[in-house]
Amino acid sequence: MKRITLTLKSLTLISALLVSTSLFSQSRASYTVSFTSVWDTETNDPVNGNSIVALPNNAHWSDLVGATHNSSTKLLEMGSLASLGVKNVAEIGDNNEISNEVQALITAGNADQYLQTSFDAFAPRTTATLTNIEVSEDFPLLSLISMIAPSPDWMIAVDGINLRDGNTWVDEIVIPLFPYDAGTDSGMFYTSPNQVTTPSFEPIFVLINEGPFNAKPIGTLTITFNQVLSVDTQSITKVSLYPNPSKGEMTIKTSSSNTLDQALVYDVLGKQVARFKNRNSNDELQMDLTNLNNGVYLVRLILKDGSQSTKKVVIN
Structure with missing residues (x-):
């Protein structure tokens, strides 16, 4: 530091x-x-x-x-x-x-x-x-x-x-x-x-x-x-979010050894507008954001091991 x-x-x-x-x-x-x-x-x-x-x-x-x-x-x-x-x-x-x-x-x-x-x-x-x-x-x-x-x-x-x-x-x-x-x-x-x-x-x-x-x-x-806030970027690199841009329907894919815990969605002013919990610990989670307005959003991905990453997504 x-x-x-x-x-x-x-x-x-x-x-x-x-x-x-x-x-x-x-x-x-x-x-x-x-x-x-x-x-x-x-x-x-x-x-x-x-x-x-x-x-x-x-x-x-x-x-x-x-x-x-x-x-x-x-x-x-x-x-x-x-x-x-x-x-x-x-x-x-x-x-x-x-x-x-x-x-x-x-x-x-x-x-x-x-x-x-x-x-x-x-x-x-x-x-x-x-x-x-x-x-x-x-x-x-x-x-x-x-x-x-x-x-x-x-x-x-x-x-x-x-x-x-x-x-x-x-x-x-x-x-x-x-x-x-x-x-x-x-x-x-x-x-x-x-x-x-x-x-x-x-x-x-x-x-x-x-x-x-x-x-x-x-x-x-x-x-x-x-x-x-991000603990292990090696774990994060195994996470994919697609399609991006999209009309609001996206898939989050992780490895089966370190699945997604939850995804938090924020607008550009920092307000949380959606939350998705991976309750069954699946290596795929479907995310439906079609209720949101078109624009840019930030999705914070939190994995089971505590590592985090934030990805920018575009809804059009």
Whole structure:
């Protein structure tokens, strides 16, 4: 395992340092991700205060949202233009479009799941925690975003934090986060009216000693490894699920020496939508998902020996 402490002043892809220890060839692990805000004025908190002007009375954060994905895609990037989804989060705390963008990445095979959680309190100093996120080694990068509210288009964000290093799951990453400007609104103050950046949007940039902020971080993101979820990938390789894509009727085939215990089906928002128990310990189990809407789903396969794997299936 590896513990990493980083100072993040740009939304660049972060790779963990090489470590000498390694795990088995695991496929999924559980992580807890927590962002703790210290957003306050220099007057109220001379040590950590990061705002040189008074905060608005309704200062708060929008939901922390994001995705786990692979290196073929990015949700946002320092020095690049914001997508419509990033713009909507940064300006008004609206997550609908970024959810659609993540869904498109999932359909294209470049993302694994959409993430969203609320903050503990409607306040500037508070915490948001994503508990027990399941991360696949095929989609080991974590990207997140939340609006600094109210504001013209200010946010905190991370892009492509890598939770893998070779065959190793990173143990802990601690990142001081700084405010960013999405480059889509030209307002200068927390409560500035809407002022669309013209003639065109500007690239995302960091707000260090810019606007109402000094050079101090606005909070800390802590990513903590919980446990490996897949025990023995050799057993998992003997599992097949077919046909895929399908119209919803599928067969799960295992070896007779290590049969399926149960299959759990989740939608892309992480909600469990079906469960199939292999009560007779047969080496084949029929799975009927024809009652579900067309789209992408995740099926967690749990074998009798406790080994687990998650497969993506498409219903059309």
